[in-house]
Amino acid sequence: HERGATEFHGVGGPLNVADLRSPNLLTGVYVEAALEAGYVRNNDFSGASQEGISPYQLTQKNGERWSVARGYLHPVLDRPNLTVITNARTSRVLLEGKRATGVTYLQSGKSIDIGAEREVILAGGAINSPQLLMLSGIGPEDELKRHGIPLRHALPGVGQNLQDHLDALIVHKCVKPVSLGISFSNLLAQTKHLFSYLLHRTGPLTTNSAEGGGFVKSDPGQAIPDLQFHFTPAHLDEHGRNLSRAAFTMLGHGYALHVCDLRPKSRGHIGLKSADPTADALIEPNYLSHPDDMNTMVKGVKAARKVLAGKAFDPYRGVEIFPGRAVQSDEQIKAFIRRKAGTIYHPVGTCKMGRDEMAVVDDTLRVYGMQALRVVDASIMPTLIGGNTNAPTVMIAEKAAAMILQSRRATADTGSDRTAMAQV
Ligand SMILES: Cc1cc2nc3c(=O)[nH]c(=O)nc-3n(C[C@H](O)[C@H](O)[C@H](O)COP(=O)(O)OP(=O)(O)OC[C@H]3O[C@@H](n4cnc5c(N)ncnc54)[C@H](O)[C@@H]3O)c2cc1C
Incomplete structure (x- = not known):
């Protein structure tokens, strides 16, 4: 926060906050x-x-919009373990039984499969993450049946609870x-x-x-x-x-x-x-x-x-x-x-975190009933927050990143060494 550190704000983080x-x-x-x-x-x-x-205070730096791409992605683009594929549309999650093993994406008229050794993270937002789950056969049975999509896992809350x-x-x-x-x-x-x-x-x-x-x-x-x-x-x-x-x-x-x-x-x-x-x-x-x-x-x-x-x-x-x-x-x-x-562009709630039968993800953002599949975006909010949704979504992503690293360390401690991850 450009005003400096306080009880409520930090300084030097990736998401710059500035006054007009x-x-x-x-x-x-x-x-x-x-x-x-x-x-x-x-x-x-x-x-x-x-x-x-x-x-308002703004997510700006030097008078320009400070997007999450600029704050988080651009500084690490040259990491050897990161590949960013653009102009591509993910069309479904690849499944082996209840396990997510990768995704299929469409690019320049081609359909390409990409594998994930560890897990698949959906981050398509509150409109597209539930769409992608349904296209992959995960969602309300009636909706999948209506569109002739083979059911892979019945999850009635997918797409519901839109706020x-x-x-x-x-x-x-x-x-x-x-x-x-x-x-x-x-x-x-x-x-x-x-x-x-x-x-x-x-x-x-x-x-x-x-x-x-x-x-x-x-x-x-x-x-x-x-x-x-x-x-x-x-x-x-x-x-x-x-x-x-x-x-x-x-x-x-x-x-x-x-x-x-x-x-x-x-x-x-x-x-x-x-x-x-x-x-x-x-x-x-x-x-x-x-x-x-x-x-x-x-x-x-x-x-x-x-x-x-x-x-x-x-x-x-x-x-x-x-x-x-x-x-x-x-x-x-x-x-x-x-x-x-x-x-005013704040849709949330369509893959909600919770414990009831309409919940889609658990408290580690893993999709119920599935393995190696998480959703990390605004769709997981059970209830719409009383304010703008961008920074809270970044907070969800920060928390998810910490949980993913933690589970990876736990796996490393038990001797497994699988590293690749597909993020949509
Ligand atoms: C016009 C507008 C103005 C806004 N203004 C503000 C504001 O002033 N302040 C504020 O706090 N919030 C604002 N918001 C809301 C804020 O942008 C969202 O809450 C936030 O971006 C949600 O993050 P997300 O990661 O859930 O989804 P998104 O930011 O939407 O990210 C999802 C990403 O997934 C990609 N994607 C989706 N489907 C696929 C697919 N099948 N294959 C590949 N990629 C896919 C999308 O292209 C997108 O890049 C605004 C939103 C809009 C649309």
Whole structure:
């Protein structure tokens, strides 16, 4: 952590955590408005208490995204016992009885088998790890039967228990050209921003976009925060996922406040669309299937609107684009949520760790009923955490690495010397 070592943070580790280098002016406005709305300031969400408002800390280094590839993989790429195969898609786990012996992957139109002497680690994420297990014949019997996949091991929890943070956005136009968007009035400044990024790794191009943070309670009776804010000094819509939405995000000036339900009770599932390993998995998030989730989201939209109505925003506030001023009653807000809310990309739980019949992995992340097969990714979380999922997934991987090394040492002590491992 670039702020230095504390009771809660270390220094010098692979995952660099930094403060925003050049926060947008509107992010400070957001913090001021949220305090005005009655929320408390908290300079470290990962410290003694999560609750409060602050700019986010980022996984960045030198003003650039500090991904797990940069933090963990790139420094060891020249190890003789590591081979990274890219542009490849694993199509199934190879099995001998209940033992995983390797994987098959597809690359440049070829299907290639690769053996694992010790064990196979699936790390395909909460969508793809359960898909890969099912494609390999490990999963709910009905789902495999539906797609004509021979059953190798019945495990009803594979793909079930999908949880995600549903997110709604309150979006405003900004009447001053101070947000991250591009306009004629800031074209010269944008050119300067490009140079300050290229030369010094400073300026608005170091933004993570969702600069302002908040963990708050939908009502004071909550024991812990159940809503999360992400403030973006840009007017987003549907995360810019197609050309027109991207143009809306980039051009002109605005700002937006995301609000998500941190502790959803709804559960979805991952299934198969087909037995074809190149087909996408079936994703059924089942958002809002539990009525409490809709109630929390309605409170969240109202809380976000209260922040954006604060005096601090008066000099900047333009028209509310979404939901729009016509949307006022609870029923109208619910309709808006059903129409516009979407993922904030935190799917977990589809190969959950546990001890009940729906658990997929045990407390060493080994797949129940199988040998030499683990899952190490966000899918093993039994319950969605109340925050962003990247660092917790890295923590799961660190813990798994320690357990794998420990079991390897135990095997070495008993005289076995098998070393290879296939990781997907
Ligand atoms: C757009 C977006 C924004 C996000 N923003 C944040 C954020 O700001 N903060 C935060 O904390 N979290 C964020 N997250 C969530 C975070 O990225 C995830 O929680 C985290 O990456 C989960 O790690 P994982 O290892 O489980 O899965 P992943 O990171 O998805 O890793 C799985 C890997 O397996 C590969 N793979 C899958 N199937 C196969 C196959 N069959 N063959 C070969 N390879 C395969 C995938 O290509 C991928 O590289 C975001 C996610 C998204 C999508």
